[in-house]
Amino acid sequence: MSLLKIFDTAGSGMAAQSLRLNTVASNLANADSVSSSPDSAYRAKELLFAPTHAVEAGAVTQDAGEGINGVQMLGVTESQQPIATRYEPGNPMADASGTVYGSNVNPIDELVNMISASRSYQNNVEVMNSAKELALKTIQLGG
Amino acid sequence: MTITTDNVFGLNAPALALWQRRSEVIASNLANADTPGYQARDVDFRAALQQVSGESGQLAMSAPTAGQIDATSTSTDDLKYRVPMQPSMDGNTVDTQVEQSAFAANTVHYQASLSFINATIQTLRLAITGGTS
Numbered sequence: 001m002s003l004l005k006i007f008d009t010a011g012s013g014m015a016a017q018s019l020r021l022n023t024v025a026s027n028l029a030n031a032d033s034v035s036s037s038p039d040s041a042y043r044a045k046e047l048l049f050a051p052t053h054a055v056e057a058g059a060v061t062q063d064a065g066e067g068i069n070g071v072q073m074l075g076v077t078e079s080q081q082p083i084a085t086r087y088e089p090g091n092p093m094a095d096a097s098g099t100v101y102g103s104n105v106n107p108i109d110e111l112v113n114m115i116s117a118s119r120s121y122q123n124n125v126e127v128m129n130s131a132k133e134l135a136l137k138t139i140q141l142g143g
Numbered sequence: 144m145t146i147t148t149d150n151v152f153g154l155n156a157p158a159l160a161l162w163q164r165r166s167e168v169i170a171s172n173l174a175n176a177d178t179p180g181y182q183a184r185d186v187d188f189r190a191a192l193q194q195v196s197g198e199s200g201q202l203a204m205s206a207p208t209a210g211q212i213d214a215t216s217t218s219t220d221d222l223k224y225r226v227p228m229q230p231s232m233d234g235n236t237v238d239t240q241v242e243q244s245a246f247a248a249n250t251v252h253y254q255a256s257l258s259f260i261n262a263t264i265q266t267l268r269l270a271i272t273g274g275t276s
Contacts, residue, residue, distance in 0.1 A: 002163060003163055003166070003167075006170040009167065009171045010170055012174060016174075048179075049177060049178040051178055067167070067186075070174060071178055120173075123243065124173060127169075127173050130250050131166065134166070134253055138257060142261060
């Protein structure tokens with residue numbers, strides 16, 4: 001019964017999108033984090049997605065799964081945007097020159113990401129529901 | 144009326160398999176709606192069904208000698224790339240709305256094929272039992 005492949009495909013999509021939501025939550029939660037050095041400042045995390053079969057067999061192999069591709073996460077990258085620095089001598093995290101280093105999280109980017117991720121998640125849920133309905137109807141065939 | 148068991152359902156059985164395959168392809172398009180560089184694909188239904196039913200307008204290329212590449216052997220023949228209406232900057236060509244409507248239409252088509260098959264089964268059952276049970 002290969003309708004069940006859809007569950008794998010949509011399931012991998014849902015997993016990827018919920019990871020993305022998690023990342024957004026982490027970035028937004030740390031938007032106002034400060035630290036005492038530029039190296040330890042929080043940098044916005046970004047996820048790298050790829051179709052499941054493309055990586056197994058080389059570069060241009062979207063064909064490998066006969067057109068059926070789930071989503072996989074290749075890794076997490078950090079945003080290269082400049083870090084916000086503020087002069088706050090009274091802050092306990094300030095360094096010798098009285099500077100604190102904030103995060104480079106852009107809340108607008110994160111909110112856009114969040115909306116996109118939750119929409120995609122809903123799409124995958126709908127696909128899975130339809131596939132489930134069809135599979136059930138097929139099982140009852142002739143009854 | 145003669146009924147051979149391998150052709151009871153006519154074109155509906157291969158059509159059902161094709162609708163199913165198409166739903167898988169569209170599902171993977173939707174799952175990869177945010178994957179950079181992913182190119183949306185779809186099943187060329189007419190070509191695929193003609194290939195299955197043996198009513199193709201084109202003559203199949205024959206591969207008489209061993210080692211010659213069989214042009215009909217690839218199962219991804221019937222898969223085409225979708226022409227994007229609004230391509231995005233990251234090279235992704237999935238148009239969510241298009242895929243959603245294609246998936247919905249595909250679901251209805253699948254159910255239609257399913258009801259045709261169901262009707263055939265019920266007709267056969269009626270013929271076998273004579274309507275007594």
